[in-house]
Amino acid sequence: MMKIYDWHIAPNPRRLHIYLAEKELKIPLEEVGGEDLKLKPEFIAKYPHAMVPMLELDDGTCIGEAMAICRYLEGFHSDPPLFGVDAKDRAVVDMWEKRANEEGMLSASELFRNSSPEFADRGLPGSAEPIPQLSVLIDRAKARLTRFCHKFDEQLATNAFVAGRRYSVADITALCAVDFGKWCDFEIPEQCTNMHRWYEEVSSRPSAQA
């Protein structure tokens, strides 16, 4: 039986939760985040890569990385399509999802990990060794998030959703990035009116509460 190792409050697992809700898919979840805001030692022992979410297949294969999991599930559950509908559309979705991740999620992660007292010595994810926080990264991460918003705002000026006419995984990652930024009081700049319009729309889908 397939199973997801989850940390319900964390931003990367949220990408998968929203995906599952859009597909109306249910897969058993096991919570592996501890009350000390660290992954449970049993989980790290099982999966030394120490990142969530992780999908364990029937044969014990461990698939990590939220979007690798979503793409795997897409192969079995194509309706509604969330990775694009034809070759070109799939490429456009893929490109924008990668940008949402590298420019949005990773910037928000940089901001959070370098500014949150609870994450002292955890300046990077997935590490056993202490990684000191660097306060100089806080402003740079905010600048990266601002740039991310302006770029996506421009794309959303002529597109209903991030990768075109249809809601896709690119919207999921971008939404999770924006909401992750909010953890550290980062807000979409006021002048990014297209992004504000998009944010209200994708946030009002039931999947956003998953």
Add this chain to the structure above:
Amino acid sequence: MMKIYDWHIAPNPRRLHIYLAEKELKIPLEEVGGEDLKLKPEFIAKYPHAMVPMLELDDGTCIGEAMAICRYLEGFHSDPPLFGVDAKDRAVVDMWEKRANEEGMLSASELFRNSSPEFADRGLPGSAEPIPQLSVLIDRAKARLTRFCHKFDEQLATNAFVAGRRYSVADITALCAVDFGKWCDFEIPEQCTNMHRWYEEVSSRPSAQA
């Protein structure tokens, strides 16, 4: 006619060059890197995202992000398979390719961009505004690359290639990450003997010279 906008010496375009060589595919290339080590202004005007490689389709659609381009091409040229051979294998390749990118390529990029005099004020890729270099990131980037090597060394202890028995895009990205690190004199740690064995093997494939 499909066309690739290229900067031949750069690490992300190299991922695509190696992919094309493995497939024995030829697509017209246009060099858009200038002698001043900056992208040519005509290219940035055409493609404000300002990153290479970029694949322009017949209808003018611009596909960016090296792996989004490779995945698009895979749909038309499946032999030899470089994104996995079945659903599970594809997920494993996808996961390891993402890790090779986020833990390898992005760490090497962080090292290079924060230490190379030619990249003063270009501390992040794809930006029009100046982003100052942060010398404090140099050591952290080296630590990230070291961690990347240890993780991949462990995987390569029981796998011929990064994602299992077959050469895949995960090897391409990991190889480009290692060679990008070498630009700043980063070397695979001596004790990572599995990674050294792998590195010699993938480097000796003709595609590595592409």
